[in-house]
Amino acid sequence: MNAIDRRNWLKTAALSGGLTFLGGASALAFSQPSPTTKTSLQDVAKLNSNENPFGPSKRVRQAITNAFDDACRYPSMVFRALLEQIAATEGVSTDHIVITGGSTEGLKAAGLTYGLNGGELIAADPTFQSMLTYAENQGAYVHRVPVDEQMGHNLAAMEARINNNTRLIFICNPNNPTGTLLDKNELQRFCERISEQAVIFSDEAYYDFITEPDYPSMVTLVKKGMNVIVSKTFSKVYGLAGMRIGYLVARPDIAKRLQNNVMAMTNVLAIEAAKEALKDDEFYKFSVAKNIEAKQAIYKTLDDLELPYVKSHTNFVFFKTGRHIRDLMPAMEKENVLIGRPFPPFYEWARISTGTMEDMKAFDQGLKKVMG
Numbered sequence: 001m002n003a004i005d006r007r008n009w010l011k012t013a014a015l016s017g018g019l020t021f022l023g024g025a026s027a028l029a030f031s032q033p034s035p036t037t038k039t040s041l042q043d044v045a046k047l048n049s050n051e052n053p054f055g056p057s058k059r060v061r062q063a064i065t066n067a068f069d070d071a072c073r074y075p076s077m078v079f080r081a082l083l084e085q086i087a088a089t090e091g092v093s094t095d096h097i098v099i100t101g102g103s104t105e106g107l108k109a110a111g112l113t114y115g116l117n118g119g120e121l122i123a124a125d126p127t128f129q130s131m132l133t134y135a136e137n138q139g140a141y142v143h144r145v146p147v148d149e150q151m152g153h154n155l156a157a158m159e160a161r162i163n164n165n166t167r168l169i170f171i172c173n174p175n176n177p178t179g180t181l182l183d184k185n186e187l188q189r190f191c192e193r194i195s196e197q198a199v200i201f202s203d204e205a206y207y208d209f210i211t212e213p214d215y216p217s218m219v220t221l222v223k224k225g226m227n228v229i230v231s232k233t234f235s236k237v238y239g240l241a242g243m244r245i246g247y248l249v250a251r252p253d254i255a256k257r258l259q260n261n262v263m264a265m266t267n268v269l270a271i272e273a274a275k276e277a278l279k280d281d282e283f284y285k286f287s288v289a290k291n292i293e294a295k296q297a298i299y300k301t302l303d304d305l306e307l308p309y310v311k312s313h314t315n316f317v318f319f320k321t322g323r324h325i326r327d328l329m330p331a332m333e334k335e336n337v338l339i340g341r342p343f344p345p346f347y348e349w350a351r352i353s354t355g356t357m358e359d360m361k362a363f364d365q366g367l368k369k370v371m372g
C-alpha cells in the first residue's frame with residue numbers, strides 16, 4: 001500500500017467504525033459523552049463536542065502515516081523531541097512539561113494529585129467537568145460557584161469559598177460551555193494573589209481561538225515560578241481530538257508530582273502528529289479563520305431566530321432556546337444535526353460547535369425548522 005492508499009484505507013476504516021468510536025468515548029466516561037442514536041457520522045453535522053472538522057492537516061496525516069513504522073516501539077523513543085518542541089513553544093525548560101493522553105488526562109492527574117486526602121477544589125458552574133468529577137470520585141469536595149449574570153467566572157465568589165482545605169482552583173478560560181473570557185488584568189491579578197493560597201489550574205483548551213490581541217496565557221505566571229498549572233491540547237485548533245494528546249505546563253516540582261499521577265500518557269502516532277502540527281502554521285491559521293467564519297454563521301442563525309446567546313471566545317456558542325435541551329437534542333438529531341447537551345441548571349440552553357459551512361447550513365435549516 002502506498003501512502004495515499006493507506007490514508008484512504010484508514011479514512012474508510014475510521015468512518016465505518018464511527019459507531020464504535022462514539023460508544024468507546026462514552027464507555028471511557030470521556031468528559032462529554034453525547035448520547036446519540038446515530039450509527040455513522042456520514043450525512044450528520046456533528047456539532048456536539050467542539051471538535052475541528054478540518055483536521056488533521058495534510059502534513060499531519062502524512063506524519064501519522066509515516067509513524068506506523070515506529071508503532072511497534074514504546075513512545076519513549078520519540079517522546080523527547082516533542083517535549084523539547086513544546087518546551088520551546090512555551091518558552092520554558094522541558095522539566096516544566098507533562099505530556100498527556102489528551103489534556104483530559106492532565107486534568108484528571110491534577111484532580112487526583114490535589115483532590116486526595118480531603119482536598120477541596122473550587123470551580124465555576126457550569127464549567128468543564130473532567131477534573132472535578134474525577135476528583136470527587138477520589139473523595140475530594142468540589143465547591144461549584146455559579147457563573148455571574150454574563151455567564152462568566154465569578155472570581156470574587158470563588159475567592160470567598162477558599163478555606164484551609166482548598167488545594168486547587170480550576171479556571172477554564174475561555175469557559176466551556178459558556179464561551180466566556182475573563183478580563184485579562186482581573187485574571188492575572190487573581191492568579192498572582194490567590195496562587196499563594198492554592199494552586200491555580202488554568203484550562204486553556206480554547207486559548208487559540210481568542211481574538212483579543214495580546215491576551216496572556218497563564219504560562220507567563222508559571223515562568224515566574226508561581227503555583228500555577230496550565231493545560232493545553234492538540235484536540236481543538238490542531239484538529240487532533242481522536243489522537244488523544246495534550247500537555248501540562250507547571251513549575252518543575254509541581255510537574256513532577258503531576259507526572260507521577262499520569263496513567264497512560266499518549267502514543268507514538270499522536271506524538272508524531274503533534275510534532276508536525278506545531279510546525280504547520282498554515283493549517284493553524286486556516287483553522288482559526290474557519291472558526292471565525294462558522295461562528296459568524298451561527299450568530300446569524302440565532303439573530304434570525306431572535307435567540308439570545310453568549311458572545312463566544314471559543315469554537316462553540318451557548319444559546320438560549322427556551323426549550324428543554326432533552327427535547328431539543330433529539331429534535332435536532334432528526335434533522336441530522338448533533339448538538340450539545342444538558343448543562344444544569346441551564347436546561348433551556350444549548351451548545352453548538354463550529355463546523356464546516358455545510359454543517360452550519362444544516363444547523364441553520366434544522367434549528368429554524370425545529371424552533372418553528
Ligand SMILES: Cc1ncc(COP(=O)(O)O)c(C=O)c1O
Pocket residue numbers: 031032049050101102103104105128172175176203205206232233234235241244245246
Ligand atoms: C475546556 C476543556 N478542557 C479540556 C478538554 C479536553 O480535551 P482533550 O482531552 O481532548 O484535550 C475539553 C474538551 O472538550 C474542554 O472543553
